[in-house]
Amino acid sequence: MxxxxxxxxxxxxxxxxxxxxxxxxxxxxxxxxxxxxxxxxxxxxxxxxxxxxxxxxxxxxxxxxxxxxxxxxxxxxxxWAGIDLDDHWEEDALHTSCPTHDYLKDAMAAEEWSTRAGLCLLSYRLWYTNPHFTIGMQNVLKVILSHHGRWRHITCYLPPSAWIEVFYADVWSDAPHLQYLKIVGADSVGSAGVIEVPNPGSPKIHSLFLNQCDLWLAFADTGAPLLRKVVVDNNSELTLDDCWSFLRHCPNLEVFAAYCESREPLTPTSPTTHGKILEAGCLKKLHLEVKFADSSQLLDRFHAPALETLELADYHTGGGPGPPSGYPQLARFLSKSNARLTSMNIDLDMTDDEFLDSFYHTPALTSLELHNQWRFLSTDVMDSLIMRPMYPQKHVLPSLEHIAFTGVDPWMYESIEKIVQSRWGGSAGAGLSTTMGDEMSGGWERRLRSVHLHGSDSELPSRVALRPMIMACIEEGLEVIEEPRRQSPFSAYLFSARL
Structure with missing residues (x-):
């Protein structure tokens, strides 16, 4: 700098x-x-x-x-047009039984900076993790709320009781310059918290992030053409109808990420659905995690020809023993979208043929992540990723540079080793690696650069990197990262952090 x-x-x-x-x-x-x-x-x-x-x-x-x-x-x-106010309460609580923060000083700084900023629009990051809504916090809020007519960017983490005061303050109807809104922690607001899409008082919003917020969403038929990024995570009120409404009402949406915990299915007779296929022509990144409802209903209602990144998880079948329930909608979605997808992360209860069909519709993929926590993967699916010299015309996903697996069990070790052997190009980055035997030799291009493995144990990583052939590839320069099981392999919030 x-x-x-x-x-x-x-x-x-x-x-x-x-x-x-x-x-x-x-x-x-x-x-x-x-x-x-x-x-x-x-x-x-x-x-x-x-x-x-x-x-x-x-x-x-x-x-x-x-x-x-x-x-x-x-x-x-x-x-002076932007300021970051953070009480570091959780960090301080580790070192003292009674952490303190001078909120009055924050209030004075916010007021002084707004004066020094002159006619500039104002941006605030207010991150107060203290669960108690103090008078000092209230003073900071009063200063920031008083400048709502000059807001450009608002990022807020506040205790629930503070959010009630924020939403009852009639400021959202008059924030004409607000472009970026991120709300975290408004999970006890109830009917007081309503997010209108679009918001007549904030017509310029292009990015909306809601995390740990049980807020009501109200969609207007006028649409929200300026909205380009939407992330909704940990909102128990979010339904598939809401997700569909975002896609339908925001024609220029480029990024959509949502965690949908509601059990309500997508209602065919709902006013938000009209039984026709929607073209989300600007959508480039889609992250959708659905816990109880059937996400395939939503996937059948639109296509996205510009899509580059897809992260999709559906747990409504519950996983477990027995044959897979099937998810043919993914391959259909990829086929009708005909997009040049470069990154895909899926956790779906699919048959082996459905996995392969999806792979064949994404030939340009450079990054792939698959999950086995719910035993969705099989040996056939794993072995389909091995590039073999006898059938070079059948190679799937030939451009992969990064592969990740979660829930790695010992039965997967041999398949992972063969996948790496067949795709690692050696220290020169192309051609044959010195570690390859005759079975994996061939003249195809090998682009693999990194492998990320999360084990099935919450404390111990997998032990794939100890296999001799993998160790040889690592010595040549292949990046292999092994970690214990992840508690939440999918996260709309983490997805948004990578944007």
Whole structure:
């Protein structure tokens, strides 16, 4: 960052203080124009997120170096247009039985920064994990809510009781410049919390993130053409009808991620469904995790020709012993979408043929993740990923660079080893690896670069990397990561963090 190259006045004056006192040229830093120094200061802000009101980082640090820098910093309103206020309550609770935070200081900082920002729109990240809604928090909220007409970006994590006050404050109907809204922790708001799509008071919102929020969603027939990113996680009220409404009412939606825990099926006679196939023409990334309802009903209602990333999990069949229930809708969806998918992560109760059919419809995949916690995978599915010299015309997913498996059991070790052998290109990155035997030799292109394995045990990782052929590939440069079982292999929240 540019600020690492800046020097303080004391260092500058030590190099040329004598000549400066005798009336010659001032230090070089003072020869920079206001505009140039202002641009340098802006480069000192965090690359992601917003600055904190700490005197150890920009912009507060810049205003404390010398009078000239303070003059420039105080007259560069963009420096003060965003602020990150975090009480670090959970972190402090690990070290003291009674963590404290100066919320009054936060309130004063929020007010002061809004003044210094001049006419700029304001961005806030307010992350208060203290479960008690204190008077100090209330003061911070009052300051931020009072500037709702200038909001550009709002990210908030608050205790539930605080959210009730936020939603009863009539600010959402008048936030005309708000573009980004992320709400976390509003899980006890009840009927007080309603998110309108689109929101007449915030017509410019293009990104909406709701996590741990039992909020009601109200969709207007006018549509929401500006909404491009929607992530809804841990909302027990979210139904498949809501998911369908987002897809239908947001024609320019590029990213949609949802965790659907409701048992309500997609209702064919619902006003939100019209029995026709919808083209989600702008959708590029789709993450859908459905716990109790049948997600295939939704998948049959639309296609996405621009889709690049698909993450789909459906647990309504419950898994367990016995034959798979089947999920032919995935292959149908991929076929009618005819998209050039590059990343796919699926946890579905599919037959072996349905897995293969889905693979054949995604020839451009570079990343694949499959799950076995519910015993959805079989030896035939695993072995289908092995590239064999006798049948090069039948190779599936030839462009894979990254493969991940969760719920790895010992019976999968041999298949994984053969998959790696057949797809690892050696230290040169192409051609035959020195580890390959005759069975895996062949002239096909090998692009595999990394393998990520989560074991079936919550404490111990799998032991695939100890197999001799895998160890040889690792020595040549293959990345193999082994970890214990993941509690939640699917997460809309983590998916959104990677955007």
């Amino acid at each position: 540019a600020c690492r190259k800046l020097v303080t006045e004391s260092r500058l004056s030590s190099a040329g203080s004598t000549t400066h006192r005798h009336g010659s040229n001032p230090p070089p830093i003072k020869n920079l124009s206001f505009e140039l120094l202002s641009k340098i200061f802006l480069e000192c802000l965090p690359e992601t997120g917003f600055p904190t009101p700490s005197t150890k980082v920009a912009p507060m640090l810049l205003s404390r170096i010398c009078s000239h820098w303070r003059f420039v910093a105080m007259r560069t309103p963009q420096l």
